[in-house]
Amino acid sequence: MKLKSMSAEDKRVWLAIAGIVVLGICFLPIGQWLFGIRYTYTVRVVALGGSILGVISGALGCFAVLRRESLMGDALSHAALPGVAVAFLLAGRDLGVLLIGAGIASWIALRFISALLGTTRLKQDAAMGIVLASWFAGGIALLAYIQSIPDASQAGLDRFIFGQAAAIIESDVLLISGVGAAVLLTLALFWKEFKLVTFDMGFAGANGFQVGLINTLLSTLIVIAIVLGLQLAGVILMVGMLIAPGIAARQWTQKLNHMVILAAVFGAFAGGVGAVISAIDADIPTGPMIIVVAFSLVLASITLAPGRGLLWSSWRRRLDSRRFARQNALRDLYRYVLSHGSPGTPVPDAFIRGIGDRSAALGLAQLLSAGLVELTGDSWRLTDTGIEAARRDAHSLQLWDLYRLYADDLDLPLLGEDRHLDIRDVLPADAIGQLEAMTEQRPN
Amino acid sequence: MNDRVPLALSVEDLTVAYHSKPAIWDIDLGVPEGVLMAIVGPNGAGKSTLIKAVLNLIPRAAGTVSFYGSPYEQARSLVGYVPQRGSVDWDFPTSVLDVVTMGLYGKLGWLRRPGRRERDLALFALNQVGLLDLVDRQISQLSGGQQQRTFLARALVQDAQIYFMDEPFAAVDAITERAIVKILHQLKERGKTVLVVHHDLQTVEDYFDWVTLLNVEVVASGPAAEVFTSGNLQKTYGGRVSYLHDGQVLAAGD
Numbered sequence: 001m002k003l004k005s006m007s008a009e010d011k012r013v014w015l016a017i018a019g020i021v022v023l024g025i026c027f028l029p030i031g032q033w034l035f036g037i038r039y040t041y042t043v044r045v046v047a048l049g050g051s052i053l054g055v056i057s058g059a060l061g062c063f064a065v066l067r068r069e070s071l072m073g074d075a076l077s078h079a080a081l082p083g084v085a086v087a088f089l090l091a092g093r094d095l096g097v098l099l100i101g102a103g104i105a106s107w108i109a110l111r112f113i114s115a116l117l118g119t120t121r122l123k124q125d126a127a128m129g130i131v132l133a134s135w136f137a138g139g140i141a142l143l144a145y146i147q148s149i150p151d152a153s154q155a156g157l158d159r160f161i162f163g164q165a166a167a168i169i170e171s172d173v174l175l176i177s178g179v180g181a182a183v184l185l186t187l188a189l190f191w192k193e194f195k196l197v198t199f200d201m202g203f204a205g206a207n208g209f210q211v212g213l214i215n216t217l218l219s220t221l222i223v224i225a226i227v228l229g230l231q232l233a234g235v236i237l238m239v240g241m242l243i244a245p246g247i248a249a250r251q252w253t254q255k256l257n258h259m260v261i262l263a264a265v266f267g268a269f270a271g272g273v274g275a276v277i278s279a280i281d282a283d284i285p286t287g288p289m290i291i292v293v294a295f296s297l298v299l300a301s302i303t304l305a306p307g308r309g310l311l312w313s314s315w316r317r318r319l320d321s322r323r324f325a326r327q328n329a330l331r332d333l334y335r336y337v338l339s340h341g342s343p344g345t346p347v348p349d350a351f352i353r354g355i356g357d358r359s360a361a362l363g364l365a366q367l368l369s370a371g372l373v374e375l376t377g378d379s380w381r382l383t384d385t386g387i388e389a390a391r392r393d394a395h396s397l398q399l400w401d402l403y404r405l406y407a408d409d410l411d412l413p414l415l416g417e418d419r420h421l422d423i424r425d426v427l428p429a430d431a432i433g434q435l436e437a438m439t440e441q442r443p444n
Numbered sequence: 445m446n447d448r449v450p451l452a453l454s455v456e457d458l459t460v461a462y463h464s465k466p467a468i469w470d471i472d473l474g475v476p477e478g479v480l481m482a483i484v485g486p487n488g489a490g491k492s493t494l495i496k497a498v499l500n501l502i503p504r505a506a507g508t509v510s511f512y513g514s515p516y517e518q519a520r521s522l523v524g525y526v527p528q529r530g531s532v533d534w535d536f537p538t539s540v541l542d543v544v545t546m547g548l549y550g551k552l553g554w555l556r557r558p559g560r561r562e563r564d565l566a567l568f569a570l571n572q573v574g575l576l577d578l579v580d581r582q583i584s585q586l587s588g589g590q591q592q593r594t595f596l597a598r599a600l601v602q603d604a605q606i607y608f609m610d611e612p613f614a615a616v617d618a619i620t621e622r623a624i625v626k627i628l629h630q631l632k633e634r635g636k637t638v639l640v641v642h643h644d645l646q647t648v649e650d651y652f653d654w655v656t657l658l659n660v661e662v663v664a665s666g667p668a669a670e671v672f673t674s675g676n677l678q679k680t681y682g683g684r685v686s687y688l689h690d691g692q693v694l695a696a697g698d
Contacts, residue, residue, distance in 0.1 A: 068533075190554075202525075204549075
C-alpha cells in the first residue's frame, strides 16, 4: 500500500510546491538585479518575518475560505485597529502589548458579530459590515488623537493601517515564530474537530462535539493569525494575506491537508517576497506589495491548475464535445441504416448533417479518420468496423436498459447509470453474462 | 404495547418557536424499539425541525426528550444522524472515504486520530451502500444519489441504535432509492430504530411500518396500517391531498 505510486493529485501538489520554491529562489537574484535589493541583515530579517507570517495566515486562512468567512477576516482585521490604539495609550509601544490589544479588540468584534446574528434578524453581511466600519472608525479617531499628543506622534502606529515590513526587527520575528508555532500546533491537535465542524456542523453537533467551543477556538486562531500579520500587511489588506493563499491552494488539490500545506507555502512566498520588495524603501507600504504577489499566485492557480483551472476546464469541455459528437454521429447513422434496410445502406450527407449541424460535422470527421465510415459522393456508408462499433454501442444501451430493470432481482453491483460508458467496461463479466441471459429471454 | 416493547425515543411537550411562532408545537411522541418510522407532513410542517430539536441541534422552547430512558447527553453514542444532503458544501476538499470516517470521530473523542481500524469500518459501510469503487473519489464529483449514499454510510459506521434521516429519498436516482430501502430493512433486522423524514406518500406503506403524521402538531402516530388513513392524511394536509388509495383505506378514513 505504501509503495503505491503517488496519485496524480499528490504529484500536482508536489509540483506546485516545487514550483513555488524554485520561484522563491529565483527571486533572490532577480530582485537584486531588478530592484537593486541588497540582502543585508535587515532585509533577511524582514524576509524571514514575512515568510513565517505567510505560513501562519495561509494555513489558518484555508479555514476562513472553506467556512465562507473570508469577509469575516476582513471585518476582524479592521476591528483590530482601535485595540492597537488603546493598548498604546495604556501601555506604550511594545509590539507584544500592541498585538494583544489588537487581538482583544478583534475578538470582541467577533463575539459581537455572533451576538448580533444570534439575537437579531441581521444577516451576516450586515452584521460584519456594521462592525467593520464602526470599529475601524473608532481606531482612526483614536490614532488621530494619539498623533496630537506630543512625543506620541513618533510611535508610527499608522504602520498598522497599510503595514510596514521595514519596521520588523529580530525580536518581532521571535515573537511571531513563538506564537505562530503555538497556533499551528493547536491546529494540528484539533485537526479532526476543525475539519468536521467546517464540513458539517449539524452532524458534528449530533455526534456530541461541542460545536460552539470548537468554532470559537478556530475563530480565535484565525484572529491570532490576523493580529500577527497586522504590522506587516496592515489592517486594511490583511484579509488578502489570509485568504489568497488558501484560494490559490484550493485550485491545486482536493484534500484538506494538502490545501493547508500548500497555502502555507504560498503564504510564505507572498509574505517573504512582498516584504522584501517593500523593504527596499520604508515608504513602500508592505500590505499592497504582499497582495500583489499573492494575487499573482491566485491568478496563476485559477488559470493553470489541472482539474479546476480555466485552461484545464476549457480543454476538457473540448474533449467532451468531441467525444459526444462522435458517439452521437455513429448512433444517428446506425439508426438511419436500420430503418432503411441493411447496415450497408448509404446515408445522405444532407440528412445526417441536418440532425446535428456543427456537432455532426465534428463527429463525422472523427468517424472518418478512425475508419468507421467512408464518404462516397455525398453519402456516408458505415464500414465493417463501423457497423461493429455501432452494434456494440447499441448493445451496451440495451444492457443498460436491462440493468435498470433487473439489477435488483439479479442482485447486481450498484452502479451509477453512466449510460454514455460501455456497460462492459463498468460491470464485471459475470454480471454482463447474467444480463445477456436476460436479452435472450426478452428479445425486445 | 409500551409495557412489552421499550421506547427507543420518547418526546414530551416538545415545542420549538421561531420569533414566537411555533414551528413544532406540543409534540408527544413514543417510538417503540425496532420500528421503521416515516415522519410525513406538508412543507413547513416542522419535520426537519422535529429531528433537529430532538438531537439538540436547535434550542427548544419547551419539552423533554429521552432515548431509551436517558437524556440526549447520556445517549449520544446510541444516535445516528443523516442530515439533509443540501446542508453541506459538497465542494469541500475531501474524499468519500474521509467523509464516512467522520462518522467515527465522535467515538474517537478529542485528539485521537482515525487509523487502520476506522478505515476498515468505513470501507465496510461503503460496501453496504455500493460505493466501494468510489472510496477515493472527491466528494465534489459525486452525483446527488452518491452523495446521499455517502451520508448513509457515514451514519452506518456510527453503529447507532436509533437513526434519524432527514429526507434521504429527496431527489435521488432509482438505484440510490433501492440501496436506501435495502439498508433500512437491514437496520430493522438488526433491531435498530429508524426515523425518516419522508415526502413521497405513495411509498410510505411499502417502506415503513410506523408513521407519524405531522403538521406543526402531531396529527397521528402509530403503526402504518392504523394511522396512514385518508382521514388522517386529510387532517394533516387539509383538503388538498389528492392521494388516492385502495378502497380499504378510503373506507377506514370515511
